[in-house]
Amino acid sequence: MSSRNQIRYFERKDLIGFALLAVLLMLVLPAFLDVFRLNLVGKYLTYAFVALGLVLCWGYGGILSLGQGVFFGLGGYCMAMFLKLESSDPESTAIQSTPGIPDFMDWNQLTELPWWWEPFYSLSFSLLAVILIPALFAFIISVAMFKRRVGGVYFAIITQAIAAILTILIIGQQGYTGGVNGITDLRTLKGWDIRSDEAKTILYFVCCVLLIGCLVLAQFIRRNKVGRILVAMREQEDRVRFSGYDVSNFKIFVFCLAAAISAIGGAMFTLQVGFMSPTFVGIVPSIEMVIFCAVGGRLSLLGAVYGTLLVNYAKTSFSETFPELWLFAMGALFIGVVLAFPNGLAGLFQRYIEPYMPAWYWGKSKQPDPSPPPEPKTPPAETDGPPEIQESNAPTVAKTKKETETETLKGGQYVPAD
Amino acid sequence: MFSEYTATELTAIFAMQGFAGLILFSVLVLMALGLAIIFGQMGVINMAHGEFMILGAYVTYLTSNIFSEFMPSLYEGYFFLAMALAFLAAFLLGILVEWGLIRFLYKRPLDTLLATWGLSLILQQIYRSVFGAREKGVSPPEWMMGSYPLTDLIEVPINGIFVMILTLVIATGVYLLMYRSRWGKQVRAVVQNRPMASAVGINTEKVDRLTFGIGCGIAGIAGSAFTLIGSTGPTSGQLYIVDTFLVVVFGGAQSLLGTIASAFAISQSQSTMEFFLSGSMAKVLTLLFVVGILMLRPQGLFALKIRR
Numbered sequence: 113m114s115s116r117n118q119i120r121y122f123e124r125k126d127l128i129g130f131a132l133l134a135v136l137l138m139l140v141l142p143a144f145l146d147v148f149r150l151n152l153v154g155k156y157l158t159y160a161f162v163a164l165g166l167v168l169c170w171g172y173g174g175i176l177s178l179g180q181g182v183f184f185g186l187g188g189y190c191m192a193m194f195l196k197l198e199s200s201d202p203e204s205t206a207i208q209s210t211p212g213i214p215d216f217m218d219w220n221q222l223t224e225l226p227w228w229w230e231p232f233y234s235l236s237f238s239l240l241a242v243i244l245i246p247a248l249f250a251f252i253i254s255v256a257m258f259k260r261r262v263g264g265v266y267f268a269i270i271t272q273a274i275a276a277i278l279t280i281l282i283i284g285q286q287g288y289t290g291g292v293n294g295i296t297d298l299r300t301l302k303g304w305d306i307r308s309d310e311a312k313t314i315l316y317f318v319c320c321v322l323l324i325g326c327l328v329l330a331q332f333i334r335r336n337k338v339g340r341i342l343v344a345m346r347e348q349e350d351r352v353r354f355s356g357y358d359v360s361n362f363k364i365f366v367f368c369l370a371a372a373i374s375a376i377g378g379a380m381f382t383l384q385v386g387f388m389s390p391t392f393v394g395i396v397p398s399i400e401m402v403i404f405c406a407v408g409g410r411l412s413l414l415g416a417v418y419g420t421l422l423v424n425y426a427k428t429s430f431s432e433t434f435p436e437l438w439l440f441a442m443g444a445l446f447i448g449v450v451l452a453f454p455n456g457l458a459g460l461f462q463r464y465i466e467p468y469m470p471a472w473y474w475g476k477s478k479q480p481d482p483s484p485p486p487e488p489k490t491p492p493a494e495t496d497g498p499p500e501i502q503e504s505n506a507p508t509v510a511k512t513k514k515e516t517e518t519e520t521l522k523g524g525q526y527v528p529a530d
Numbered sequence: 531m532f533s534e535y536t537a538t539e540l541t542a543i544f545a546m547q548g549f550a551g552l553i554l555f556s557v558l559v560l561m562a563l564g565l566a567i568i569f570g571q572m573g574v575i576n577m578a579h580g581e582f583m584i585l586g587a588y589v590t591y592l593t594s595n596i597f598s599e600f601m602p603s604l605y606e607g608y609f610f611l612a613m614a615l616a617f618l619a620a621f622l623l624g625i626l627v628e629w630g631l632i633r634f635l636y637k638r639p640l641d642t643l644l645a646t647w648g649l650s651l652i653l654q655q656i657y658r659s660v661f662g663a664r665e666k667g668v669s670p671p672e673w674m675m676g677s678y679p680l681t682d683l684i685e686v687p688i689n690g691i692f693v694m695i696l697t698l699v700i701a702t703g704v705y706l707l708m709y710r711s712r713w714g715k716q717v718r719a720v721v722q723n724r725p726m727a728s729a730v731g732i733n734t735e736k737v738d739r740l741t742f743g744i745g746c747g748i749a750g751i752a753g754s755a756f757t758l759i760g761s762t763g764p765t766s767g768q769l770y771i772v773d774t775f776l777v778v779v780f781g782g783a784q785s786l787l788g789t790i791a792s793a794f795a796i797s798q799s800q801s802t803m804e805f806f807l808s809g810s811m812a813k814v815l816t817l818l819f820v821v822g823i824l825m826l827r828p829q830g831l832f833a834l835k836i837r838r
Contacts, residue, residue, distance in 0.1 A: 176640045256825040265575055265639050266828060269775050270821055276772045277817045284810030395772065399647055406644065439655035446648025450641045451634060 121335045124475020125466075129414050130327065137320045147309040154316040154384045156424040157323055158184075161377025163405040163416035164323075165370030168330055170402070171410035172339060173366040174346030175263065178398050179271030180374050182278050183246040185393035187375025189282075189289070190245055192388040193229060194238035195298035195306075215297070220287030229288075235302060242379040243372050250371030251364065258360035258367075263349075272395055279394040294389025298382065306383060319380045323417070326373050330413050333369070342366055403442070406449045409458025418457055543805060545684050551801030553690040553759060556697035558793040560752030561770055562777040563704050566789040568745035569778055571721045572738060574632055575643040578650035579774065580767025582746045585623060585653070586616035586753025587762040588661060594668045594757075606671045613754045620750025621743045628742040633735070650768070657764040667761035674758065689758045696755055700748065705786060707744075717741050721784070780820050781831055788832030796820060 122130070141153055162180050169175045202211040208218040213225050231237045253274065257267055282289045290296070298306070305311055333339050345352045345359050353359050382388045391397065408419020423445070430438040453459060535543065561583055568576050576582075593612035597605050627649065635642045670689055677687040708714040719727040720734050728734045756762065777796055781788030796816055803812035824830070 176643070178643075257828075260825070260828050262825075262828040265573075265643070266779060266824075268575070268640060268643060269779055270824060273772055273776055273817055273821055277814055277821070280810050280817075281814050284808060284814065396768075399644075402644065436655065436659060439651045439658075443648040443650075443652035443655070446651070447631065447645050450638075450645040450648075451631070454641070 119335055119337075121332055125469075125473055126331065127475075128473060130324070130331075133327075133414055133417060134320075134324055137323075138317065142313070142316070147312055150316050151312045151384060152428070153421070154312070154319050155381065156421050157316075157319050157417070158377040158381040158384065159401060159404055159424065160323060160417045160420040161326060161380070162374040162401045163408060163420045164326055164330055164413060165373040166402060166405040167408075167410060167413055167416045168333065168342075168373075169366045169370040170405065171412075172334065172342040172346065173363060174342075175363055175367060176268045176402070177271045177367065177370070178268050178395065178402065179275040180370070180401050181393045181395075181398035182271075182275050183250060183371040183374040184378040184381070184397075184401070185278070185282075185388070185390070186246040186249060187242045187378030188382040188388040188392065189295065189378075190232070190238055190241040190375075191379035191382040192295040192298060193232040194235060195301060195382065196295050197229065197233055198301070199297065199299040214290075214295070216290045216293070216295075217287055222287045226288055239379075242375055246375035246378075247368045247372045250368045254364040254367040255360075258363045261360070263363075272398070275393060275395050275398050279390045282390040282393060290389075292390060294387055294391075296387040296389075298386050301383070307386060312384065315380070315384050319384065322376055322380065326376065327413055327417070330373075333366075334413065338362065338365070400442075403446055403449065407445065407456050409456030409461075411455060412458030415456055415458035415461075422457070542684050544802070547802050547805050548798065549686050549690065551798040553687075553693055554801055555794050555797035556690075556693045557752065557756055557759070557770075558773065558777055558797055559697050559701060559790055560755055561749060561774045562781075562789050562793055563701060563786070564745040564748035564752065565774050566778050566781070566784075566786060567704070567708075567748070568742055569775070570784045570789075571717055572636075572741055572745075573639055573721075574636070574742070575639055575646065575775075576745075577643055577647040577771060578627070578653060579746075579749055580769070580771040581650045581653040581657075582620045582624065582749040582767075583753035583756065583770070584657060584762060584764070584767040585620050586750030587757050587766070588657065588666070588753075589616040589619045589750070590754040590757045591661075591666050591668050591762065598669075606673060609671060609674075609754075609758075613751055616750040616754040617747040618750075620753070621747035624743040624746025625739055627746075628739045632742060633738065636738070654764045654768070661764070663764060665761040665763035665766070668757040670758050693755050693758055696751075700751060701786075701790065704748065708786065713737075713740065776817065776820050779830055780824060782829060785830070785832035788830055792820075792831055 137157070142150060145153065162184050165183075166177070166180060169177060196214045200212065200214045205211045205213070205215065205218070208215065210218055210223045213222065217225070232241070253271070257263075257270065262270070282294075283292045285291075300306060306315065341352060341357060341362055345357075345362060349359055378388070378392070381392070404420040404423050405416050406419070407423050408415030408417065426441065427438060430441055449456060455462070561579070564582070565576065565579050568574050568579070590609070590612040593615055594605075594608050597608040597611075627646075631645055631649065632642060635645060674689045674692055677685040678691070679685045706714075708717065716727070716732050716737050719730075719732060720737050724734055727737075753762070756766075760766075773796070777793045778789055780796070781790070781792035799819065800812050800816040803815060807815070
């Protein structure tokens with residue numbers, strides 16, 4: 113039997129997880145929340161795109177990027193540029209000294225549209241640009257870095273510097289980008305008012321569908337050979353390289369994919385919230401997005417969504433009641449997640465709840481012995497790399513090397529050969 | 531863009547901008563030295579480094595207030611005491627942080643980044659609660675005010691000269707500590723080969739703790755010097771942290787000389803360009819230049835050649 117037929121992209125428990133999330137997002141929340149709150153949830157969900165990208169590139173690939181805000185922002189700006197051009201038609205901007213250009217350009221004494229704004233009159237170009245521009249940018253960065261085997265800490269610092277550069281650039285070039293206020297006052301999409309309650313509800317559902325689509329894509333990648341190699345690479349990069357894989361290509365792929373997913377989130381953010389500004393590009397938001405991913409569990413696709421929702425819900429309710437406590441809570445969250453729960457919510461779920469799940473939950477995949485629950489692995493300080501990562505057990509490398517041996521792999525879970 | 535200036539004016543502009551660059555250089559070096567010890571030697575990414583610097587600045591602010599309140603006659607000399615206290619405060623906090631947080635994470639450098647970022651958020655909020663959100667300025671002692679005229683066109687501020695001398699002294703001190711003292715030898719041994727170092731009887735835990743503490747202490751001194759040229763707010767530290775990391779990485783993480791050289795290159799290019807372009811464009815170009823060089827030469831300017 114060829115090994116390809118044995119990859120099961122969705123086990124029963126994955127299906128249940130995906131279905132539960134879909135029901136929660138598309139039925140439960142819309143049924144119980146008013147439009148304002150639903151719009152807020154939609155805004156949080158756009159961050160979940162970034163967190164999902166981080167699960168792939170940080171959790172699976174081991175590449176921590178502190179500049180995901182850059183891609184979120186680029187995607188958002190591409191969308192915002194289209195919407196801005198549409199809302200600044202000559203009639204509604206007749207009071208400006210140069211009608212027909214965005215208001216902030218007029219305030220900054222620009223008399224004509226810069227050439228690179230021109231293509232954004234087209235919706236199809238803008239939608240393509242939302243994905244392609246950030247992906248291309250990520251490609252340039254990652255080729256330059258990974259082909260030279262720069263990784264880990266250095267990559268994190270350089271992506272951070274890039275986030276800083278882009279923020280300063282956007283704020284500095286006020287006439288072209290709207291400066292610190294960003295691109296505001298976006299009204300319609302092809303004549304459709306995006307600020308009405310109805311539009312907000314529809315956009316929320318579009319956002320959910322896109323998010324679930326990205327989740328499914330990520331699940332395919334995770335279960336695929338690519339996902340296996342990513343994990344192997346994270347654990348023992350040299351061994352993968354010596355097995356004949358070009359490690360840098362896989363890193364470039366996953367980084368670009370993460371960038372594209374984040375950019376979709378950015379574009380949905382612009383549509384739902386109605387503006388885009390450099391505050392979502394810089395270092396602080398980029399690192400905050402890492403914490404969304406870490407709280408949910410850096411190895412769990414669904415965890416990224418729950419983590420994002422939870423942290424943002426906490427942030428909103430904290431900052432409404434005790435604004436000064438929020439930074440303490442956030443700081444403690446960072447430290448706690450790193451020291452005590454490196455696998456986040458998903459790790460807690462896997463360790464304490466999942467073992468007690470009934471048989472229908474597991475389906476055909478192997479059910480671990482419910483009693484006793486799996487022992488916690490070695491304490492964090494004594495292991496290399498992120499500890500307690502379930503899928504990081506040794507067989508990944510062995511598998512990529514000898515794919516004929518997949519008899520021992522059932523539905524992605526390793527069964528010891530003894 | 532040079533046509534509207536005469537030759538002498540241009541020389542003066544370059545000299546003055548160069549001097550302004552030297553002051554920026556001094557602050558960058560002071561911050562980067564501490565970070566070079568912590569990041570370069572220990573491999574810990576301390577995102578809270580800026581907050582340790584701000585701690586030093588606030589300690590200086592408190593000391594100056596106490597002096598002007600209770601001992602106005604001694605105000606001229608407050609700065610030296612403030613500097614010592616700033617070092618001590620940052621050193622002790624550093625030891626505490628190493629003991630409570632960092633020592634669990636030596637094997638996971640990316641996680642130290644997140645944990646220390648959390649720490650920096652907490653420290654910022656503490657500063658905001660204690661000192662208020664507004665920036666605090668310290669009035670420097672009388673003898674540090676004013677400027678010294680070199681020629682008709684060129685004037686150099688005295689506080690700048692003082693900061694530069696201070697940087698020189700501290701950089702020399704760090705050099706002696708790292709390369710001429712027993713402790714420095716132990717630190718370098720631990721960095722190069724931890725198991726071997728502990729096998730020959732070096733207490734690696736103690737060395738780690740001291741190294742982290744001293745790195746933080748130097749950041750405290752940097753903060754103290756920072757009060758002479760600018761005011762301090764709860765988030766001032768964050769403004770410098772990316773620059774500082776770039777300085778250290780650009781210079782080659784384990785080389786003190788590299789750190790100093792890269793701080794010089796970055797600060798000079800930034801301050802010279804600042805005069806002709808806008809401040810933000812100068813910064814963008816400088817950072818782009820650094821990132822570009824790092825992509826071509828990932829190991830930094832001065833890489834230490836050791837076998838791993």
